[in-house]
Amino acid sequence: MAKITAGIACSHVPAIGVAMDQHITEQPYWVPVFEGFEFSREWNKKNKPDVVFLVYNDHCTVFDASCIPTFALGCAAEFAPADEGWGARPVPVVKNHQELASHIAQSLILDEFDMTIMNEMEVDHGLTVPLSVMFGDKTPEDDWGTLVIPLAVNVVQYPAPTANRCYALGQAIKRAVESWPEDINVHIYGTGGMSHQLQAQRAGLINATWDQQFMDILVNEPEKARKISHLEFLRETGSEGIEMVMWLVMRGALEEKVTEVHRHYHVPASNTAVGHLILENHA
Amino acid sequence: MAEKEYDDIPGTYVFDADRSRQGYWLNQFCISLGKEANRQAFRDDPEAHMAKFKMTEEQKQAVRDRDWNRLLELGGNIYYTSKLGAFDGIVFQDLAAMMSGMSRDDYRAMMVAGGRSPDGNRYKSEWEKK
Numbered sequence A: 001m002a003k004i005t006a007g008i009a010c011s012h013v014p015a016i017g018v019a020m021d022q023h024i025t026e027q028p029y030w031v032p033v034f035e036g037f038e039f040s041r042e043w044n045k046k047n048k049p050d051v052v053f054l055v056y057n058d059h060c061t062v063f064d065a066s067c068i069p070t071f072a073l074g075c076a077a078e079f080a081p082a083d084e085g086w087g088a089r090p091v092p093v094v095k096n097h098q099e100l101a102s103h104i105a106q107s108l109i110l111d112e113f114d115m116t117i118m119n120e121m122e123v124d125h126g127l128t129v130p131l132s133v134m135f136g137d138k139t140p141e142d143d144w145g146t147l148v149i150p151l152a153v154n155v156v157q158y159p160a161p162t163a164n165r166c167y168a169l170g171q172a173i174k175r176a177v178e179s180w181p182e183d184i185n186v187h188i189y190g191t192g193g194m195s196h197q198l199q200a201q202r203a204g205l206i207n208a209t210w211d212q213q214f215m216d217i218l219v220n221e222p223e224k225a226r227k228i229s230h231l232e233f234l235r236e237t238g239s240e241g242i243e244m245v246m247w248l249v250m251r252g253a254l255e256e257k258v259t260e261v262h263r264h265y266h267v268p269a270s271n272t273a274v275g276h277l278i279l280e281n282h283a
Numbered sequence B: 001m002a003e004k005e006y007d008d009i010p011g012t013y014v015f016d017a018d019r020s021r022q023g024y025w026l027n028q029f030c031i032s033l034g035k036e037a038n039r040q041a042f043r044d045d046p047e048a049h050m051a052k053f054k055m056t057e058e059q060k061q062a063v064r065d066r067d068w069n070r071l072l073e074l075g076g077n078i079y080y081t082s083k084l085g086a087f088d089g090i091v092f093q094d095l096a097a098m099m100s101g102m103s104r105d106d107y108r109a110m111m112v113a114g115g116r117s118p119d120g121n122r123y124k125s126e127w128e129k130k
């Protein structure tokens, strides 16, 4: 049986990818950001996944305003890194576990989550930055070292799906994965966040106290975390902090009790608070 | 437009369905600049490239003026308008500085020092007192 053994939360700030691609991670500005990923890369080698189920959002790179799916599941064989205006990131093409992705799509829809199915899709920094964080430097000729099933969530046009809905979707993803007969190790990533506002006069908002409390309750009291309202995310964590609903999908796919094996929090990376968790399932 | 529960957050345009409807062609224009052929067309003849999208005159003027907050007010979304910023060679952080009315250096220093505090920045009423 396929099993989700761990959940990883990770900001996907584009500047983190740029810092790696330009080899400037040793600069004083970036050292504290990347120090917090050293443990993660070692842990990832020891707990190597066969498949990563990666929850992220597209930043109007691949999806324009003409079509805005709330939950879009990547079912293509592979996903090329997209050109976001400065050329594509020099990282490997992302390979899917296509049979498992199709199985999850069917299982979720029959479980009454009405997914959009993507049979052709490129992926932006929202997906590739967390992979770079966990798998380290890679060139386009390399392999990521894992298969990846992408789930793109709309967090650009209000309203994003609620925290509660995201959590319930996570629970349904767990059921879908566990009904797959192959004995494989699956990790689930919830990406984006933490507090940040990229727009207008309030740009630059960071709420470190809220972010830390969010991580605490997400880990230990997920029933509380799933009740956080959109208004609270917007007011307390900035208009783009709403991305954190995607962390709820990850948490919903884990057991009720998890072990937090790693936490990293740093302000800033560009305009954003960087947050990162590794959670192991008990069962 | 009906009053919304998030309208009392200061200095913030929540990109909801009303804004999305209002800004549709503006945003589609901005995202067109993600492709080199369109960037070239806009470089060669800005008015002709803008004319391909059904933007209002106000929106076109905000594009000409590179009035970043006005673009948001007219239905633009930051992930789209930042493509116009990128066209001008403006990095995201500097765009954020401009929108918040700060100098580039002051904004950077604020971020390195932990960012803009939520205290005093949660409600419009808090800004009106200032």
Ligand SMILES: [Fe+2]
Pocket (backbone or CB within 6 Å): A012, A057, A059, A126, A192, A193, A243
């Ligand atoms: Fe994002």
